[in-house]
Amino acid sequence: MISQENNTPDEQMLQNSEKMQDQLTAAEAETTTTTTVIDTKNEINERIEAIQHELLQMQQRERDNLLRAKAEIENMRRRSEIELEKAYKFSIERFATELLPVIDNLERALYMSDKSNSYIASTVEGIELTLKSLLDTVSKFGIEVVSKTNVPFNPDIHQAMTIQESENYPPNYVMIVMQKGYILHGRLIRPAMVTVSKAAANNP
Structure with a gap:
């Protein structure tokens, strides 16, 4: 190995330049490595945030x-x-409908009965x-029974069979x-x- 003491000034300058170049290359390599590590960490953090958001x-x-x-x-x-x-409320609708004629017949029998006849009093x-x-x-x-008179005619519950003039009922009332x-x-x-009532001809 040649001692630096025996080197000429030019040789010494060349050696110093080579050393500086080596040091710069090492520093650049270290910087590049550090930058790569930082970029990798940033990518990992971004990926973690994306996964957490998802x-x-x-x-x-x-x-x-x-x-x-x-x-x-x-x-x-x-x-x-x-x-x-x-279903519970209206389960008896058909039965009730079939039962109505029975009620009608009982009412009709009472209406036509001679209540003054003592022989049939017990039957009545x-x-x-x-x-x-x-x-x-x-x-x-x-x-519920719909049977009131002297009330306004309501097509939802009433069926008008006839219309008569009347001075005792307001027009369009159930007579x-x-x-x-x-x-x-x-x-x-x-x-x-x-x-249903309607206004009399002489009392419009």
């Missing part, structure tokens, strides 16, 4: 789906309860008690109920057949 979105979607499923189940439960209630009383018991029973199941109507839990099962 997880949050998935959790939100799952919560939304769960809430929608709960709401749908609640709606189905309410609809089922309403349908069940309606029996019919009255039977009719009353029958009406009380159907009332317990939500059946006579020829056949009673019936309502089951607010639903009309038979309209009342009625005579």
